[in-house]
Amino acid sequence: MSIEITANDAVATRGHWSNRWAFILVMAGSAVGLGNIWRFPYMTGSNGGSAFVLVYLACLLAVGFSLLVAEIMLGRRARANSVTSFARVAHESGAHPLWGKVGWLSIVSVFCIFSFYTVVAGWVMEYTMRAAVGFAGITAEQASSGFKTLLSSPDILIFWHTVFVLMTGGVVIFGVTKGIERANCFMMPALFLILVSMLAYTMFSADLPAAFNFMFRFDIEKINQSVILSALGQAFFTLSVGNGTMIVYGSYLKSETAIPRTSLYVVAADTLIAIMAGLVIFAIVFAQGLKPDFGPGLLLGTLPLAFSTMPGGHLLGFSFFILVVFAAWTSSISMLEPLAALLIERFQFSRKKAVISICFCVWLVGIAACLSFNHWQDVTLFGLGAFDLLDSLSGKILMPLSGFLIAIFCGWIVKREVVRSELRLGDTAYFAWEWTIRIIAPIAILAIGINALQ
Ligand code: PFF
Numbered sequence: 001m002s003i004e005i006t007a008n009d010a011v012a013t014r015g016h017w018s019n020r021w022a023f024i025l026v027m028a029g030s031a032v033g034l035g036n037i038w039r040f041p042y043m044t045g046s047n048g049g050s051a052f053v054l055v056y057l058a059c060l061l062a063v064g065f066s067l068l069v070a071e072i073m074l075g076r077r078a079r080a081n082s083v084t085s086f087a088r089v090a091h092e093s094g095a096h097p098l099w100g101k102v103g104w105l106s107i108v109s110v111f112c113i114f115s116f117y118t119v120v121a122g123w124v125m126e127y128t129m130r131a132a133v134g135f136a137g138i139t140a141e142q143a144s145s146g147f148k149t150l151l152s153s154p155d156i157l158i159f160w161h162t163v164f165v166l167m168t169g170g171v172v173i174f175g176v177t178k179g180i181e182r183a184n185c186f187m188m189p190a191l192f193l194i195l196v197s198m199l200a201y202t203m204f205s206a207d208l209p210a211a212f213n214f215m216f217r218f219d220i221e222k223i224n225q226s227v228i229l230s231a232l233g234q235a236f237f238t239l240s241v242g243n244g245t246m247i248v249y250g251s252y253l254k255s256e257t258a259i260p261r262t263s264l265y266v267v268a269a270d271t272l273i274a275i276m277a278g279l280v281i282f283a284i285v286f287a288q289g290l291k292p293d294f295g296p297g298l299l300l301g302t303l304p305l306a307f308s309t310m311p312g313g314h315l316l317g318f319s320f321f322i323l324v325v326f327a328a329w330t331s332s333i334s335m336l337e338p339l340a341a342l343l344i345e346r347f348q349f350s351r352k353k354a355v356i357s358i359c360f361c362v363w364l365v366g367i368a369a370c371l372s373f374n375h376w377q378d379v380t381l382f383g384l385g386a387f388d389l390l391d392s393l394s395g396k397i398l399m400p401l402s403g404f405l406i407a408i409f410c411g412w413i414v415k416r417e418v419v420r421s422e423l424r425l426g427d428t429a430y431f432a433w434e435w436t437i438r439i440i441a442p443i444a445i446l447a448i449g450i451n452a453l454q
Contacts, residue, residue, distance in 0.1 A: 015176025075250030
């Protein structure tokens with residue numbers, strides 16, 4: 001493996017983003033996903049509303065942002081897949097060769113997430129079809145049992161999982177600019193437009209003030225340890241850090257682009273979309289007299305009921321689920337790319353062969369996840385079925401561990417000149433970033449990790 005890197009040569013031979021705005025869109029595409037539209041609203045609903053939002057924003061800015069900057073910096077420095085990036089930067093900084101192996105953690109993590117994310121995206125695809133037909137006449141009982149019935153139907157689950165894996169592979173196979181960038185540059189603005197229209201609609205036909213109140217009326221008493229830890233976990237998941245995605249996306253970034261400022265735009269876009277999605281969902285939920293603390297079933301078990309009775313609910317429901325599909329699609333694209341880049345760069349696969357091989361493996365593992373809700377309900381490891389195992393292994397162990405090691409690596413191990421030359425920050429801003437990545441981020445991640453394992 002060659003260790004010498006001449007940045008602009010690497011840009012010429014590997015793919016690269018056309019410009020800074022394209023980069024912001026693809027990064028936002030990765031960050032904005034089911035985490036924003038499915039997970040954020042239900043976590044807000046279950047964790048006391050505004051208290052959760054406030055702590056989440058603090059975690060996002062303090063910890064998530066610093067880690068995002070660190071990952072992009074690593075990728076752009078090395079201009080390689082996540083495994084090679086660690087090896088190169090570790091070598092350049094004279095670090096122990098074991099640091100070069102950390103990238104493998106992120107690879108296993110992103111593989112696990114990708115395998116179950118396509119299953120969840122499959123649920124959304126099924127609901128998009130149901131929304132196309134319309135939810136008219138559905139009762140509360142039918143809305144919540146509809147989701148349970150879906151989980152007990154392996155053929156439907158596997159069908160949509162297969163479709164979604166093909167959709168993801170079908171984009172990534174065309175490469176960085178013609179595939180990933182083009183898809184994001186279409187889907188992200190479309191997603192934003194749909195969300196803005198839905199917000200405008202809720203202003204007139206739903207209870208937006210109640211949603212606003214619920215999400216922003218600050219109530220200090222509701223902040224407790226569990227709210228803080230949930231908010232931290234959500235901040236990591238939503239920014240896609242700890243999975244090599246941002247390292248690989250950063251590796252296609254041109255040298256002149258300012259990493260901190262661009263990362264700030266990505267965090268801002270991700271937050272804006274999460275808050276807008278939350279407002280839309282709660283405005284609808286409150287207008288229909290439903291409860292906000294419905295948990296993970298908020299999106300699929302509650303909203304169809306609301307769409308069934310609202311004026312214009314048919315169109316609204318359909319647009320809403322299209323929006324969720326776009327969000328999930330751009331995120332799953334960003335999960336496939338680090339895996340493809342690894343096979344292409346380290347094992348000399350062609351892009352086509354790399355994408356097909358990974359999609360096939362993810363498809364197989366995803367089938368086990370689909371079956372864990374029905375036929376294989378009793379097949380467990382450590383008490384968990386395949387779906388929960390993939391979710392827990394990545395979310396509770398691999399992602400936090402990899403995030404922790406990235407923070408230690410970039411904060412303490414990588415030479416300061418290397419970091420400073422990539423980030424090009426003024427003294428005060430650099431000092432703030434450095435101490436966050438050195439102290440605050442590792443402590444915060446340890447806290448989530450220990451709590452998650454309890
Ligand atoms: N950030 C995505 C979301 O909020 O849905 C999820 C995600 C994408 C996680 C990419 C991990 C990843 F590598």
